[in-house]
Amino acid sequence: MTEATDHxxxxxxxxxxxxxxxxxxxAGAPIISPHGHVDPRLLADDAPFRDPADLFLTHDHYVTRLLHSGGISLADLGVGRAAPVDPRAAWRILAERWHMFAGTSSGYWxxxxxxxxxxxxxxxxADSADRxxxxxxxxxxxxxxxxxxxFDQFGIDVLATTDDPLDDLSVHARIAADPTFPGRVLPTFRPDAYxxxxxxxxxxxxxxxIAQAGQETTFSGYLAAIEARRAHFIAHxxxxxxxxxxxxFATDLDPDAAEKLFAGAIAGELDAxxxxxxxxxxxxQMARMSVEDGLVMTVHPGVFRGHHTRTLERFGPDTGHDIPLRTEFVESLRPLLQAFGTAPGFHLVLFSVDETAYSREIAPLAGFYPSVYIGAPWWFLDAPDAILRWRSAVTETAGFYRGSGFIDDTRAFLSIPARHDTARxxxxxxxxxxxxxxxxxxRTATRIVRDLVDAIPREVFKL
Structure with missing residues (x-):
């Protein structure tokens, strides 16, 4: 899928x-994508893509956010909860404003x-839009x-999705049981809302x-219910x-304090x-469970999600107005790392959209704790210049082998090979x-460039 150009x-x-x-x-190595947001139904149903706007524009908040910044209503692009629009009209909007994407990673992809x-x-x-x-x-x-x-043409070896803890994973089961599709598609446990x-x-x-797990409404029952769902995901x-x-931020509480806070949380009585x-x-607790059940723990912090309330209410989440925050790791994660940072088999992958954190905190942590790995440049940082800044920020402290391998983190299925090719x-x-x-x-550079796309992500994500 790549060409030997000077790009x-x-x-x-x-x-x-x-x-x-x-x-x-x-260039032609298989793609390992251990963290992303492609809907598994896309591969289970294998339905044709609807139209060019649906494929490239409507669901890609990298693209729609810039158009919105130029005065275009998200409704005119068919985003989120908006009413359906004429896809050709939406495509014309993109084409007429294509100059806005010059120099951006999304334009390049x-x-x-x-x-x-x-x-x-x-x-x-405007002239070429319809053609x-x-x-x-x-x-x-x-x-x-x-x-x-x-999926086959892209050369994808592994593709992970992101799934709600109460998802029965029947779509994943359908994919795994289908003899006509040998692709490896894995669920990922995403419990934030719980x-x-x-x-x-x-x-x-x-x-x-708790009801699904048949547990009592206590903190211990709550933990047991989460553990049961994690086991369900592992089985799939x-x-x-x-x-x-x-x-x-992580902290350890004694059982009585945790029970009291849990009761307050259920009653909606906790202050900030x-x-x-x-x-x-x-x-x-999630780190403790990962030590016990072996699931790799990835942490994607530092984003103010849904920054514009009216847009969130009208169009829903993930519609382009999530904004990076300054993020601190060393003090916040110390209780977790004191307890589990040297636990055998524990893998903790730390991401950030605060560039300063990589050289100041994440790389030094990964340079000591065997459990800590440096997450790839993520979200606002998975662009060419930012990738080079990230490499410079972390390599002198932690080397190449304390990183996660590239993570595309995308909802836009067709962008997967372009993003991995950019990183390569x-x-x-x-x-x-x-x-x-x-x-x-x-000779060493040849080994490293190969390991970055294969051995490293396989080791970090236990593939």
Missing amino acids: LFPADRATRAIAHELYDEV LERELEQFFGVTEELS VYDRIAAALADPAMRPRAL LDPAVPDFAERVARL GAVSTDHGVTEP TSARIFRGHMLF RMDAAFLARLVIEGRVTR
């Missing part, structure tokens, strides 16, 4: 030549997708453009969780549990301070500079 490679000829050679080692899968080389514009739309629409009728065929008393329907969610192939917390302590204790090119470029500077041998 993203260094301008210096000698460094670029080595980057090409290193990239060629991994879209260009690569349009060229690789649809042979589109002309730039999007490109018609070309894509015609191609989507081809069985080769169905989700399962693309651990945070600030979630509006927290009490109702917990009541359903899950290898990790994911936590999208605002802050990576008490709710924070409860969340912190539950993050601690940037890693090749970074390593090429180290070779030129005499800091890494050519």
